[in-house]
Amino acid sequence: MDEAKLKQARMFIEAIPHARALGMRLDAIGGGAAELSMEWREDLVGDPRTGVIHGGAVSALLDTCCGAAVMSHPEAPAGTATIDLRIDYMRAATPRQRITARAEVYHITRTVAFLRATAHDEEAGLPVASATGAFTVERPKGGAQ
């Protein structure tokens, strides 16, 4: 992926209002893979007894990361949308730790991209969550169909 396209991807992610609301940061992108992270925040807590971040916030990070990975694929889709996303929650994310999602396109057709993704907190090893998803591949208007 060339510099111009990388910059465009960063701008695209940072222009997403909800990505901004969650404080997402694009750490790496290219070749159908992306890495996106966000900080633990008090207002994202799902269980006030434990301070564990809500699964929904982790879902939002994983979904955005998958979308970014599709956009960075060499086949250059003009856009993408989630068809389905399944998330397995393996363990509670440690409160006050940054969450990092990594997603990759493991197969792409003319119309659909298939993805795998994981989310980790700052402890290496078992992910907090893993996801599989199917995303649409939008072709540029007037381009090859």
Add this chain to the structure above:
Amino acid sequence: MSRPKPEPVHLVKGRRDAALRALVSGVPYIQFLGIEFDRRGDELTAVMRYDDKLIGNPLIPAIHGGVTAAFLEVAAIMELSWTLLWEEMEAGLIDLTGPETVLPRLPKTIDFTVDYLRSGLPRDAYARARVNRSGRRYASVHVEAWQDNRAKLFAQATGHFLMPDREE
């Protein structure tokens, strides 16, 4: 033979509304997304008021897929917690109207699968969940979300949950 007098309606409503408020207001992330719950008897409808920060694609514009997933998950967890709470509350086993309310533990999500049917429009969204199975340890919950037309869902999801321990 005389039947016991039915409980005054304001007491019944007060108790149920207080329990629901206690359950919802304790979760910061529900406030962050601006989700509220309408109650008709024991039926809950989750309402997510439109806000610009919920947008995922500014060009269309459409609600972020992650927001949709989160909204459905919040609605599913609340329905399951509410179902558990309802029985205990109606049996008079717990009182959530007092100032020192101890909330029941929340179920934990095992997995959650979201089916995106159409793009979420920039307006209010509604969701209703149904507990299809609730055992001692596991529960399966289905949830549907719509906007303008109840019959035209924009997303649906199924999730499995680990039930909270009954005793502390």
